[in-house]
Amino acid sequence: MAIREFRMPDVGEGLTEADILTWYVKPGDPVVDGQVVCEIETAKAAVELPVPFDGVVREIGFPEGATVDVGAVIISVDTADRAGPTDRAVAAAPVVAAATDTTADTSVDEPARAERRPVLVGYGVVESSAKRRPRKTANGTAPGGRGPAAAPRPLAKPPVRKLAKDLGVDLTVVRPSGGGGTITRADVHAAAVVDIGTREIVERPTPAPTPAPNPAPVVSAVASEARETRVPIKGVRKATAAAMVGSAFTAPHVTEFVTFDITRTMKLVEELKSDKDMAGLRVNPLLLIAKAVLVAVKRNPEINAAWDEAAQEIVLKHYVNLGIAAATPRGLIVPNIKDAHAQTLPELSKSLSELVATAREGKTTPAAMQGGTFTITNVGVFGVDTGTPILNPGESAILAVGAIKLQPWVHKGKVKPRQVTTLALSFDHRLVDGELGSKFLADIAAVLEQPKRLITWA
Numbered sequence: 001m002a003i004r005e006f007r008m009p010d011v012g013e014g015l016t017e018a019d020i021l022t023w024y025v026k027p028g029d030p031v032v033d034g035q036v037v038c039e040i041e042t043a044k045a046a047v048e049l050p051v052p053f054d055g056v057v058r059e060i061g062f063p064e065g066a067t068v069d070v071g072a073v074i075i076s077v078d079t080a081d082r083a084g085p086t087d088r089a090v091a092a093a094p095v096v097a098a099a100t101d102t103t104a105d106t107s108v109d110e111p112a113r114a115e116r117r118p119v120l121v122g123y124g125v126v127e128s129s130a131k132r133r134p135r136k137t138a139n140g141t142a143p144g145g146r147g148p149a150a151a152p153r154p155l156a157k158p159p160v161r162k163l164a165k166d167l168g169v170d171l172t173v174v175r176p177s178g179g180g181g182t183i184t185r186a187d188v189h190a191a192a193v194v195d196i197g198t199r200e201i202v203e204r205p206t207p208a209p210t211p212a213p214n215p216a217p218v219v220s221a222v223a224s225e226a227r228e229t230r231v232p233i234k235g236v237r238k239a240t241a242a243a244m245v246g247s248a249f250t251a252p253h254v255t256e257f258v259t260f261d262i263t264r265t266m267k268l269v270e271e272l273k274s275d276k277d278m279a280g281l282r283v284n285p286l287l288l289i290a291k292a293v294l295v296a297v298k299r300n301p302e303i304n305a306a307w308d309e310a311a312q313e314i315v316l317k318h319y320v321n322l323g324i325a326a327a328t329p330r331g332l333i334v335p336n337i338k339d340a341h342a343q344t345l346p347e348l349s350k351s352l353s354e355l356v357a358t359a360r361e362g363k364t365t366p367a368a369m370q371g372g373t374f375t376i377t378n379v380g381v382f383g384v385d386t387g388t389p390i391l392n393p394g395e396s397a398i399l400a401v402g403a404i405k406l407q408p409w410v411h412k413g414k415v416k417p418r419q420v421t422t423l424a425l426s427f428d429h430r431l432v433d434g435e436l437g438s439k440f441l442a443d444i445a446a447v448l449e450q451p452k453r454l455i456t457w458a
Helices: 085-091 111-115 158-167 185-193 235-250 263-273 285-299 345-360 434-449
Strands: 003-007 017-023 036-041 046-050 055-060 067-069 073-078 104-107 253-261 305-308 313-316 322-324 326-328 331-333 374-378 397-401 405-411 414-428
Touching: 036 073, 158 185, 185 235, 253 434, 263 285, 263 414, 263 434, 285 322, 285 345, 285 374, 285 397, 285 434, 322 345, 326 345, 397 434, 414 434
Parallel strands: 322 374, 374 397
Antiparallel strands: 003 073, 003 104, 017 036, 017 067, 036 046, 055 073, 253 414, 305 313, 326 331, 397 414, 405 414
């Protein structure tokens, strides 16, 4: 018998856990190298995991719905009857996954496994992703009685440690809520606004996972007479909440509004639908609004920037990765169109369509949600006039698009029914002052009032 273990990989950048959504195999099923065995959801996206060897499934480590730490064994495979020369050669060589996700696996009978370094396509080598940093015990000794430790060190990612430093929060007195006693951004913010005094760290031991034949319930009714329902906060929703809290506490937000006549743009939308150059492409108001934003960024390049707190620098971006907020069954995500500034209108239409379709299918990759420089959120599709959007971390501005409605409007000296909408621009006041924010928002409105400016200003 040769049992090989398939461990939960880090499919993002520094992610510590993932939720198992669906198993595609069960004990006793044969599997082949590259076969997708399960779908997982991380804090950034839902991805499918392929197994990197042939064999027969021996055991499923966690049920559907379970939250699993990176490095934990999620499935074991008996390769005794399926292993051959090719399989043995693979065991001693670096592995590149056939999909956008990869694995860290071990074999109980192959000492060469320590030399394997799984590679996540697009993210480089993941070093020792199957292990976590050892935790110190309460008396300052390392686990296993290896002697005294220098000092208890709270578990937290580098961005969380930086946030704590910025807010003046001592991590040693923060109560962790993440898996394995990890301190999250939300924990830091909670400590920043509460008088924590000399509160000690409360370790939350992670219970040992127990395989279960039936999927764990995602939603559990726990209140008496079922008058309340409790929904676990995990995956995309958990990441979104932490990011929004971090943004609200870190960047000083300012929001400005403009209401204007968008009738001419709506007429242009109808004309473009019959244009042969746009045949087969989706044309809607959001497409022209996105193009207007890109034109306004070109006229006001300082709006497309980031604040580097560590280096005490303002980073001006000479490219636009345009984020589009998308509501999905798993929560709100913001994938972005890379180098949108360089795309023609037909190319931008195609990119928007692909972005929305991928998001609705739950197949948005972590890479598609990284590196955004400016975001558009369209609340108008819900009939909402406008809102005060919160910045995506690392960006300087975000535009909320309100509903487009037929309203009485003064046009050429007379009150007439016109298509009217309201835009709201939130920006980081450290980077964008009132003049720049106002000019940028006014330019967007001007382009959409007179869409011929898409040509003259481009």
